[in-house]
Amino acid sequence: MKARKCNIMNKIDAQSWKADMPDFREKTKAFYNGEMSKGDYKGYSGRYGSYAQKDGKASMLRLRMPAGRVTKEKLAFIAEAIRKYNVKKAHFTTCETIQLHDLQQEELCRIMEDALDVGIVTMGGGGDFPRNVMCSPLSGVEADEYFDVRPWAEAAGEYLMTFINAEKMPRKLKVCFSNSPKNIPHATYRDLGFVATKEGKFDVYSAGGLGNHARFGVKVAEAVEPEMILYYIKAMWLTFRAYGNYENRGKARTRYMQEICGGAENYVKAYQKKLEEVLASGEDLKICVKTEPVMKKGDGVRISGARILPQKQSEALYTVIWHPIGGQPNVEELCALSDVIRNMEDVEIRLAPDETAYIINLTGTEVEKVLKATPDSAETVFETSVSCIGASICQVGLRDSQALLHACVEAVRKAEIPNGALPQIHISGCPSSCGTHQTGVIGFRGAVKRVDDQMKNAFVLFANGEERQGEERMGREIGTMEEAVIPQFLVELGQTVAASGMDYKKWAEKNPQGIDAVAANYL
Incomplete structure (x- = not known):
């Protein structure tokens, strides 16, 4: 749109x-x-x-x-x-x-x-500022979305920039918009999340977040008219100013306010009180966003493939999926992609929280050109795994999560594990959970482990997390694994699943402790 x-x-x-x-x-x-x-x-x-x-x-x-x-x-x-x-x-x-x-x-x-x-x-x-406003990446072109939330997300982003110079911000303020229960941007567990409903409105979640003291968000409002979203953003800021922890920097995040206010129910009351103040202030924060359908037509070329998604537009438009391993694109390919799409009508890129880039609004002929420009892309579900930037670059990182991911991909490729036998995994180099390990099907968090009286690089293994709206679940901690053995652990896990004839999801449902049994020899 x-x-x-x-x-x-x-x-x-x-x-x-x-x-x-x-x-x-x-x-x-x-x-x-x-x-x-x-x-x-x-x-x-x-x-x-x-x-x-x-x-x-x-x-x-x-x-x-x-x-x-x-x-x-x-x-x-x-x-x-x-x-x-x-x-x-x-x-x-x-x-x-x-x-x-x-x-x-x-x-x-x-x-x-x-x-x-x-x-x-x-x-x-x-x-200590509002971060990039996130959005379901395929909003506007996805067939099963409730409605296109992207224009509202962009409007929220513009408004939040006015808070850069505001006093008393939380240590981070992450706001996002979800267009369906897939909950791709994790709107139900961010500092503030707007979740689309079938009726074209938003349910609003607040005071959530991953990392230390992880919490799912609290639903603070239902059936909110989209034009009113800025009132809810300002109410979030005022709530943190009133109840946020400014004494302990490690706790200066909105998710700590659930306990500060005495539980989720009391937090809702505190938020609603600030919302009432904003609404009564007389400040005009209503916004108007008018969407227009994409008018681009297809060129008659029909095309399909593992990296190609048909869009909801009926005139044969497509999206190409590009997922560089670990979200680190070859810069030559990034430049080549820019050259290729420069003169293509209505084409743009949408970035996803799992480090995928989607190139949207392509004709069949244009798809072929974009695929040729971006050959270095994940070939299996496992290769779409997520990793933060890691300790080789990040000042607060404990472990090099990117190095671990690349080692795992190499080992799984060498062992020829079939596609589907391993899920997308999530790796964070430290407890901050930038790799969202806590809600991944399989997650790893950077740590250390004592082996023969020596401290070794290690990761804590988590399993069975869930991000989907209404089914959110933190993964359970299984144990700590030395970094050097993790690639072989995943190879054995993939071989075990492949031998069952099932994909990982079905195998895990049938064998809820199956991953524990495979991991036991590596912990």
Whole structure:
């Protein structure tokens, strides 16, 4: 769907952020000159969507993509920056953004500033600010969605940018929109989630989140008219200001408020009270979003394949799935994709929380060109597994989750485990759960393990998590496994499932303790 927006309040011109650039340049120079500690710089630079990497010798930059939408113009800018500055590493994140890595200070500042000219804002990409607003990636083209929630997600993203300079924000504020019970962006367990209903309205969930003290969200409102969503966002901010924990940084997240307020029922009352205050304030936060159907026609070429999805539009339009292993695309392919779609009508990319990129609104002929430009893609369900960026780059990471994922993929390929015998797994390098290990079918969390009086790199194994709305479930912890044996464990698990003649889902349903039996020799 195309969208036209009206009276979105307090929209900030991206160009106004350029006024902050001289100060960022000065602080970044001081850090790289050794005049500012890594901790102090992290506390400062997160506001700009950038952090120094683990070794302190290079930086990453997080490019916000509201609702996970990457237009041709934005992709062209990214491709140009990759080529101009010889960027070697990019990452599709679990918050539907694009990160560039291994940047030196001058190219970091130039990309950050030049990105504003094409509407890419990095402000608030880290630190104590509203993060990138997430959305079901195929919203608007998915056949079984309740309605297209993307325009509302984008409107929410614009409004949340006005909070970048607000006082007393939670340590993070993650807002997302789901178009169906698939709950792909985990709207029922974020800081604030808007969940589409069959009636074209939203149910609203609040005070959820993964990581330490993980909690599913509390339903605070039902059947909300979409035009009213900004009132609910402001009420969320006011609720945290009133009840949030500002004394303990580790607890400065909305999910802790359920206990602070004395339980879910009391939290709902506290939220509703702030909502009433917002509604009574007289502030006009109503928004109007008018959607228009995609008018593009197919070219008569019918096509199918493992990486091809038909869209709900009847005129033979398609989506191509591109899932680089670990969400780390080959930058040459990323640039090639930009070149290929540059002149294609209505084509754009949608990023997903599982690090998949969907290229939408393609004719049959265009599909063939996009497939040719993006050959390095997952070939099985297991290869679509999710990993955070890992400890080789992340300052707070414990284990190199990306290295583990690549080792596992290599081992599973070598063993020729058939597709379906292993599910998509989720790997987080630390308890923060950026890889969403806690609700994955199989999850791993970075840890350490004592083996023969020596501390070894390890991961905690979780199983049987569920993300689907109405069926949400945290995975149960099975035990701690030394990192070196995890690839072989997965090979044995895949062989066991394959021998049963079932796929992993059916096998696990029939053998609920089956994974425990296979894991026993590796724990």
